[in-house]
Amino acid sequence: MSLKIRDLPNEELVAPGNSGCPGCGATMGARMAMKVLGSRTIMVNGTGCMTVNYGVLAAARFPYLHMLFETTGAVLSGLDAGLRSLGKREGVTLLGWAGDGGTADIGFQSLSGAVERGHKFVYICYDNESYMNTGGQRSGVTPYGASTTTCPAGKRSIGESRPMQRRKDMVEIMAAHGIPYAATASLAFPMDYMAKVKRAAEVDGPSYVHLLSPCPPGWGSNDELTVEVSRLAVETGMWILYEVVDGERKFNKRLKTLRPITDYLKTQKRFRHLLDQPEEIEKIQSFVTKRAERLGLLG
Amino acid sequence: MASVFVSGNMAAAIGARQAEVNVVAAYPITPQTSIVEYLAKFVADGELDAQTIPVESEHSAMAACIGASLAGARAFTASSSQGLALMHEPVFAAAGLRLPLVMAVANRALSHPVTIWSDHSDSMAERDSGWLQFYCETCQEVLDTIIIGYRVAEDARVLLPAMVCLDGFYLSHLSEPVSVPAIEDVRRFAPKSAPKYPILDVDDPKSIGLVISPDFFTEFVYDKHASMSMARDVTEEAFAEFERMFGRRYSHLESYRIDDAEVVLVGMGTMAGTIRVAVDGLRARGMRVGALKIKTYRPFPGEEIRRALRGARVVAVVDRAVTYGTGGIAYYDVARELVNESPHPLLLDFVAGIGGRDITVDTINRVAEQALAVSLDGRRDDVTWVDANKETLAIWGLALR
Structure with a gap:
């Protein structure tokens, strides 16, 4: 990984005038990805926030398809085959871009099929941990304890109650398809993220990058803290930066120690109800600490 | 070739x-x-x-x-x-x-x-x-x-x-x-x-x-x-x-013996051939029956339908699909084209051949016979399920209208 900031082009392929919310992680993530992928990239975007962000004013300076929610993988398959059939595949990068709902839930089958068949594309999931385009409903990756509109915290509810270990782990699921490259990424570590996108584009076959993408209105975090919230997720061990290269796992950001998870949780209203429930905090902290130790993240 | x-x-x-x-x-x-x-x-x-x-x-x-x-x-x-x-x-x-x-x-x-x-x-x-x-x-x-x-x-x-x-x-x-x-x-x-x-x-x-x-x-x-x-x-x-x-001719509609037909039987798909065979038999019995096959269903060939059915006294549409509580589906497309024609033929709605029930010459004969009978006394009825089994329905306590 030797991507240098001076290697990045000044050219902005995502034009000004996108309709994303202030502090939107998804728009930042797309901008950075396009810095390394370049203009000879076709983006297929399964419906979500980005449909609104880039799809109202056509803010993209590269071919961009706004497509049905669950079809990203299948449309990429068709594009890959179509371009091959016409002898136009060479020198073109195919990028799938979808949220966690479009990836881990409704688009899961289509993505799994496309990956299993071995079409060549980069797939980036911008994970804001719920259905934010429709106002913040739970998804298959919503973390334990988060309050969403369909699993709201209340007198009898902790919010999302699915145990932490059962959050759908997309990177491991993709890696289990035997693909050459899968990785997590964070907006707080942009060079790491962009190097991963670059590598994902260079491998032969499907590749997958899972980007934690804070959503200020959905998470109840401050607009200007998107990068900071992303950093805290990594430093608390709530979000682990790693990659799976041909089946080999490698950490990209080892930690000396874990910051307490409350440093992360308290930045977001969706977790606020947990802060006066020490037993819940302890449950999450214990899971995160044990996971870091088991994986060998520390040291 | x-x-x-x-x-x-x-x-x-x-x-x-x-x-x-x-x-x-x-x-x-x-x-x-x-x-x-x-x-x-x-x-x-x-x-x-x-x-x-x-x-x-x-x-x-x-x-x-x-x-x-x-x-x-x-x-x-x-x-x-x-x-x-x-x-x-x-x-x-x-x-x-x-x-x-x-x-x-x-x-x-x-x-x-x-x-x-x-x-x-x-x-x-x-x-x-x-x-x-x-x-x-x-x-x-x-x-x-x-x-x-x-x-x-x-x-x-x-x-x-x-x-x-x-x-x-x-x-x-x-x-x-x-x-x-x-x-x-x-x-x-x-x-x-x-x-x-x-x-x-x-x-x-x-x-x-x-x-x-x-x-x-x-x-x-x-x-x-x-x-x-x-x-x-x-x-x-x-x-x-x-x-x-x-050298092969296709058209939106294919008509068969409709020029002097009193009753025109309309259908789509494979039933069209069966209808033509039935028409020949009915003609041999002296009934003035013709057939119209709809090949192009969307776009619907409205003008051609109006032209083909001008002069018919009765038009019977046989549908292989149902809009529930109402009747056949292509029936409405045909009726829409004819409703403002003056005079327009009496329109009859038949459902048949659902879920693989064979549409036979006998099925079509029954359609034609009913259509001719109706045309004689001028009455119209609701959709006719021409090949539904009365005995089976009776077991379920249902009467076939």
Whole structure:
């Protein structure tokens, strides 16, 4: 990984005038990805926030398809085959871009099929941990304890109650398809993220990058803290930066120690109800600490 | 022009092969399955230079065809019943994106109860998707209509996808001698020119599939409507050119002995041949009966319908699909065209052949006899379920009206 900031082009392929919310992680993530992928990239975007962000004013300076929610993988398959059939595949990068709902839930089958068949594309999931385009409903990756509109915290509810270990782990699921490259990424570590996108584009076959993408209105975090919230997720061990290269796992950001998870949780209203429930905090902290130790993240 | 003895499904596959499709994306479902098996074999044997995508669902089959078409490739798929129903969402999207796909539909009823047998409920559920729909009667017609489908769908005045419907088993698994047009001739008839619609091209970047406000959406829909209407003429042109090049004549409607007919029996798909045979028998008994087959169902050939049925006293439409609580579906299309004609024929609504119940000459005879009886006393009735079993319904405590 030797991507240098001076290697990045000044050219902005995502034009000004996108309709994303202030502090939107998804728009930042797309901008950075396009810095390394370049203009000879076709983006297929399964419906979500980005449909609104880039799809109202056509803010993209590269071919961009706004497509049905669950079809990203299948449309990429068709594009890959179509371009091959016409002898136009060479020198073109195919990028799938979808949220966690479009990836881990409704688009899961289509993505799994496309990956299993071995079409060549980069797939980036911008994970804001719920259905934010429709106002913040739970998804298959919503973390334990988060309050969403369909699993709201209340007198009898902790919010999302699915145990932490059962959050759908997309990177491991993709890696289990035997693909050459899968990785997590964070907006707080942009060079790491962009190097991963670059590598994902260079491998032969499907590749997958899972980007934690804070959503200020959905998470109840401050607009200007998107990068900071992303950093805290990594430093608390709530979000682990790693990659799976041909089946080999490698950490990209080892930690000396874990910051307490409350440093992360308290930045977001969706977790606020947990802060006066020490037993819940302890449950999450214990899971995160044990996971870091088991994986060998520390040291 | 080579001649072969093949099934309707093989004819569909040969049609796609002769049209030199670039991409085939499909998922197996009875009775369509062998269409894509044949195509896969053509590719495996080097008889067709195409990419095949054995997708994990019909939803993805249609989505992959959309992707391939947006790359500028000629794409083909085939489905039936539940598969077509699963595709419903991207079927609409393909029309909205104005992509000239062609899909063979081996018609099969929709569950539940589970059935694999034929009726038109699957394709009728996609009637208003913005796809052209052609219903076929013979294996030759299936093959030819797929080729005609590409020419019409890709025409800049149309740019709408086309469904070529063949009755499951009755046609999909029926074998007949079929003449195969030479690829060079098909290239001249339906040339693969540069796409006339926006594609995803790195040398000409465009955003496709944007969000549209109410300020413009109506006009997008109207545009599709206008193109579908225009497709009537474009298809006629294609039929004429096809006849010139290949010697086989197709038309939106096929009439049989209607000139002096008191009663005209209207049907689509394989029942059309049965109706013609029945007409001959009825004529021999002195009944003035004629037949009208609707080949082009979308766009609906309204003017031709009005012209063909002018002078008939009774028009009986036989539908292989139902709109519940009301009656047959094509009946309404026909009635819509005739309702403001003065005088207009008495219109009768028959449902038959649901879920693989054979439409026999006897079925059609009963339709004709009822139609003649009604025409004599001038009464009309609700929809007639001409082949429903009274005894079975009686067990369920139901009376057949």
